[in-house]
Amino acid sequence: MTNSPAQQTPATPTDSASRVLRNEGNALLSLADALPRDFDAAVRLILNNSGRVILSGMGKSGHIARKIAATMASTGTPSFYVHPAEASHGDLGMITPNDICVVISNSGETTELSDLLAYCLRFEIPVIGISKRVESTLMRAATLRLTLPDIEEACALGMAPTTSTTLTLGLGDALAIAIMEQREFRPENFRSFHPGGRLGAQLAKVSQLMHSGDSLPLVGLDAPMADAILRMSESSFGVTGVIDAQGLLVGVISDGDLRRNMLGLMDRTAGEVATRAPVTVAPNTAAAEAVALMNKRKIYTLFVVESDRIPVGVLRLHDCLRAGVV
CATH class of the missing domain: 3.10.580.10 (CBS-domain)
Known part of the structure; x- marks a missing residue:
């Protein structure tokens, strides 16, 4: 008689880790082979922008948004993170009509993003949406859509944000570096944003x-x-x-x-x-x-x-x- 999933012997920690990393690695390769159709347009939009790039997202998406904002800021693209819930209580004033918003939501239906999206629509602020659901509220409101492949999460339950956050982070890195290279960002520019620590020392003259x-x-x-x-x-x-x-x-x-x-x-x-x-x-x-x-x-x-x-x-x-x- 075959054991039920609850009765099966758990995998070793090494087996679990290997499965997660392979699943996430394969997901990234899938994304690399089929980048979102609007990717080039998003790079051009940010390059031609006179303002800042505002990243926003809730929960795990918010953590990824913070990291993407930090990467962009350190590679020559003025950028910062705005918490969507705080945005509804005054922080929307941090976003100007000259800015671009990159909004992240795996489902595209995050309630806390509604005020931010309405604000962008009202003041004609371009929105780059990142989600795996192309027909979601976020993606329908977005100016450009960076659609993620719909790949199962790496956790055994298929619920914990793992593969989805890895894909979002990878896409954010790809976007930041593509913009950086189009700007012909040089080591001396990098040094200006990294004066401290070992990296700053390695770039010192x-x-x-x-x-x-x-x-x-x-x-x-x-x-x-x-x-x-x-x-x-x-x-x-x-x-x-x-x-x-x-x-x-x-x-x-x-x-x-x-x-x-x-x-x-x-x-x-x-x-x-x-x-x-x-x-x-x-x-x-x-x-x-x-x-x-x-x-x-x-x-x-x-x-x-x-x-x-x-x-x-x-x-x-x-x-x-x-x-x-x-």
Whole structure:
């Protein structure tokens, strides 16, 4: 006699996890193979918009809407989330006629969205609807419709929002990145919105971490080594740059150069001891790239020069690591 579902031995946690991930992964592949018909039009609408993109949704859809808004805002599309229930109590004033609303509801019949949709209709604010039910109230009210495939939820009961929220999140990421790439959003733009944390550090420029101004250790080609050593000690960088009569960097003296030239060191000039044609970087070089260069050349300090080899700073590996550049 076959056991009823309630009597069957439960799957292991690993089996459950594998089933959920495969189901959601297959759903995303299905969406990738058949993107909503209005997807390109939605990208163009947002690109040509002079205002902000307002995301809204209730419950789990609201959580996804918040994440999509955050992704858009960090990739060059001014965006924020408005809670539909709060919108009915004054927050509708946050939405202007220049904005676009992206409204999410898996069923398309979320009651709390009614006032928001009516407001958008009244002030002719474009609405991009995201739902799996094309004939729902939301999708009938929407200017553009991003219809999700009607795929069962990944939970065994078929009720907990799982596959549907994954599809919505994936579609939101696709929309944000498509807009970002159409804008030709660059790493330096990304850095502006991510100044903190490791990501900000990875996108930092050499000019943001280098030492400059009076702290820059420099001596002339003909300077006695006594002066060069004094300058190295004063700066605490362990190096000094050697410049010619035009102020161009022609060499660097490091602790290693001092050790290699101990014999008669104090009777020589900076130009005679310096390592010529030193490794340098430009101010706009990514700090991560500078760290890679220092690791490759097994050095701990780089002089920063303009295109004409005029020294403008010193970058230490220690400063990069302290800032979180790895």
